[in-house]
Amino acid sequence: MAQELKYSQLKNGCFPEDFSFRTTGEISPLEGIIGQERAVRAFDFGLMVKMKGYNIYMAGPSGTGKTTYARTSTEKLAATEPVPRDWCYVYNFQNPRNPLALRFEKGLGRQFKEDMSELVQLLKTEIQKVFRAEDYEKQKSNVMRSFDEKRSSLMEEMSKMAAEYSFQVKTTNSGIYFMPVVDGNAIAEEEYDALDEAVKNEIEKNSQIVQEKAGAIMRDIRELDKASKKELEQLEYKVGMFAIGHHISAVQEKYQDCKRVIEYINEVREDVLENLSQFYEDEEESDEGLSSLLPMLGKKPAEDVTLKYKVNLIVDHSKSEGAPVVVSFNPTYSNLMGEVEYDSEFGNLTTDFMKIKGGLLHKANGGYFIVQAQDILSMPQAWEALRRVIKTKEINMDSSRDQLGATVAPTLKPEPIPADIKVIMIGSNYYYEVLSEYDEEFDKFFKIKADFDYEMPRNNENMWKLARFIKRFVAQEKTMEFDAGAVCTILEYSSRLVERQNKLSTRFNQLAEILCEAVTWAKMESAKVVTAEHIRKTIYEKEQRLKLYEEKLGEMLDEHVIMIDTEGSQVGQINGLAVLDMGSYAFGNPSRITATTYVGKSGIINIEKEARLSGQTHDKGVQIINGFLGQTYAQEFPLSLSCRICFEQNYNGIDGDSASSTELYCILSSLSQMPIRQDLAVTGSVNQRGEIQAIGGVTHKIEGFYDLCKKRGLTGSQGVMIPASNSKDLVLKDEVVESVKNGEFHIYPISHIEEGIELLMGLPAGKKDGNGNYPENSINGLVMKKLKRFHHLAQCSEKE
Structure with a gap:
């Protein structure tokens, strides 16, 4: 007969005497994290490795402090590391659709932006001054006069040549043409038809000669105009260079260590000198009436003239200390990679390099980027973007419209920025496995896995740390202190969360919820400290809200x-135990299991499976029962058995093998016709050798049957059979412990199916003798007898 557990074995109590303090006011707050030594070592090592691919995946259940530890630990290291460089985008004079990226030492990016703004304003002032000066006008006039004289001379030559052949030169806005002269008078087109044919022929002949000679003179005039324009441009360039050269040189000298910046400033200088007129020409007067009716015909704002000389500072570390640590909870594609914004002007989308906006990865460049796996995998294109940055080590700001194939406007292609970012991804093991399976390069990108455990040993060190964790909560939230009794109750609750007497939960967010609510209950009672009663009330009220x-x-x-049934005995009927998990709340639920047996060849039929209400693990448990029956009873003759087992009134499905021993007891009862006690409920998995194996949720299962028995009235004989290997998993409520102590309820640890048989049916299981027979007055003997009878009947049926 199995020995029942003592009340002292049903939970691992904690007492105020276990601590040397009366309240948390006497201890110091916890620093760091508890019970995650393996994960902490892996994470800290991963931070120190600076080679490609050594990004970190922090795996484990939520609420274990992964994000908090990642942030605090990374920020601590980052504070000792150098500040990364600033980044700017500037106009690309060679290819305006591809803005250039310039990098600067800390703070110089903002300084460069300011220097360029000041330079452009200074250039505008100086250019206007020098080109409106009398000296420039005089030089320009001299050049123009010289070329005008030469042009006039050529025009005179053309007039003389035309006169020699009786033609007169006419100059209009549309060009130069020749009119024939007859008798000293120029002939108009309408008069030409009235002339004699001989005169007309003479005019035609002379016209060809004039046109040929005039063409040569016109070529000289055009060459003269080109030379004139070129000399004026040279004059403008010379005067402009005189005005701005020393200012540009001063800026170049300031940034002489950066070759690309020097090259860019040279291009700015050349562009300014090529477009000097934009800086000094007077604004043309526009038609106010027309502009008021059609604003789009009005002039662009003055700042458009200098737009391409501006600097778009997208990463500014002027006020940064140490390497950046960026934490994102909304990693959309545009948030990660940045974007190019657009303006709508009269139905058209326009953009320029000043509308480039940096993303989170730009901010994290040179430092650390912390992101939740679930967040980034739920955002379209986000994982692909991060993956590409890790692989190529550069941030390439492709438009999100390009990524989605929805480009409807001209886009910019900013120059990619080199990336040096350590990515820390936080998520469950599920997401780690998904990424490992579906991304063949994931393991190459995330070579460090920091695996956070959901539990930790319940030893003196961790108990003390948990007390200091409560003190840290008090300090951070500025609440009243907790007394030692409250700390002990929290410790017991922590063990209950993981359902292990020798373990504590590391899901500190669940503990923090209890602490928050307990403080509220204490305030409502005007208490000065939080006590064990406040903790117990919090747990009770939390359960009441969810049950x-x-x-x-x-x-x-x-x-x-x-x-x-909770009393009496029944053949082929037993009380099984299941756990219903509602997400944030789980509880035990008793259910009736029945079995019927009769002659046949179909073996054990799982009615749940036939009704498609059974999971794979439950089906496996039924097959194990088949194996046990064959091993135990079918060594000398085949089983001629049909058996149907069923979870009565189950309409929602069932899974798990924790009821396999329960189902086996029920089948043996049906075969032996020995009734099973209904005041006992059973849980436990069985293997093919009849050994009882551990199951989950044992605490909830016991409490579920206890609550039912309590409502109907405890008889003193009621109880639960559990696997002996689950004895250390019991963290029962004080109410159940007290009932066991008073002999009102019983918990029996079972190691083998034979122990359970005797407890449930009042007869020993029975051992085989030397001839392979079981004692007649044993469950195995009765079952063997029934199976032999079934076999005999089956043989007779076959002969007929």
Whole structure:
């Protein structure tokens, strides 16, 4: 007969005497993280490796402090590292659609932007001054006069040549043409037709000669105009260079260590000198009436003249200390990579390099980027963007419209920026496995995995650290202190969260919820410290808020809508235990399992499977029962058995093998016709050798059956059979512990199916003798007898 557990074995108590303080006011706050030594070592090592591919994936359940630790630890290291460079985008004079990226030492990016703004304004002032000066006008006039004289001379020559052949030169806005002269008078076109044919022929002949000679003179005039324009441009360039050269040289000298900046400033100088007129010409007067009616015909703002000389500073570290640490909870494609914004002007989309906006990866460049796996995988194109940056080590600002194939306007292609970013991704093991399976290069990109555990050993060191964690909560939230009793209750609750007597939960967000609510209850009672009663009240009230479904099921059990017996005995019927998980709340739920057996060849039929309500693990448990029956009873003859097992009134499906031993007891009862005690509920997995294996949720399962028995009235014989290997997993409520202590409820640890048989049916299982037979007055003997009878009947049926 199995020995029941003592009340002292049902939970690992914690007492105020275990601590040397009376309240948390006497201890110091915790620094760092508890119980994650393996993960911390991996993470800290990953931070120190600066080679390509050594990004970090922090795996583990939520609430274990991954994000907090990642941020604090990374910021601590980053503070000791150099500040990365500033980045600017500037106009590309060779290819305006491809803005250039310039980098600067810390703070120089902003300085360069200011210097260029001042330079352009200074250039504009100086150019206007020098080109409106009398000296420039005089030089320009001299050049123009010289060329005008030569042009006039050529025109005179042309007039003389035309006169020799009786033609007169006429100059209009549309050009130069020749009119024939007859008897000293120029002949108009309408008069030409009235002339004699001989005169006309003479005019035609002379006209060809004039046209040929005039063509040569016109070529000279055009060459003269080109020379004139070129000399004026040279004059403008010379005067402009005189005005701005020393100012540009001063800026170049300031940034002489940066070759690309020097090259860019040279291009600015040449562009300014090529477009001097934009700086000094008077604004043309526009038609105010027309402009008021059609504003789009008005002139562009004056700042458009100098737009291409501006500097777009997208990364500014002028006020930074150490390497950047960027944490993102909204990693959309545009947030990560930056974007090029657009303006709408009368239905047309326009943009320029000043509308380039940097992204989070630009800010994190030279430092660290922390992101949640779920967040980045749920955003379209975001993972592909981050992956490309990690692989190519550059930030390439392709338009999101390009990525989605929806380009509807001219786009810019900014020059890619070299990237040196350590990425820290935080998520569950599920996302790690998904990425590893579907991205063949994921393991190459994230070579460090920091695996956070959901539990930690319950030793003196961790218990003390948990007390200091509570003190840190008090310090951060500026709340009242917690007394030692409250700390002990939190410790017990922490063990209950992981359902292990010798473990504590590392999901500190769940503990923090209890602390927050306990402080509120204490304030409502005007207490000076938070006590154990406040913690217990918090846990009770939290459960009450979540247990609506449990209460509804309880009502149906009370009213026998769901049929469960808690007294008496029945053949082929047993109380099984399941756990219903509602997400934030789980509870135990008793259910009736029945089995029927009869002659046949179909073996064990799982009704849940036939109804498609059974999961794969539950189906596996049924197959294990088949193996046990064959091993135990079918060594000398085949089983001629048909058996149907069923979870009665189960309409939502079931999975798991924690009821396999329960189902086996039920089948043996049906075969032996020995009744099973209904005041006991059973849980546990069985293997083919009849050994009882550990299952999950044992605490909730016990409490679920206890609550039902309590409502119906405890008889003193009721209890639960559990796997012996689950004994250390019990973290039962004080109410259940007290009932066990008073002999009102019982918990039996079982190691083998034989122990359970004797406890449930009142007969020993029975051992085989030397001839391979079981004692007649044993469960195995009765089962063997029934199976032999089934075999005999099956043989007779076949002969007939």
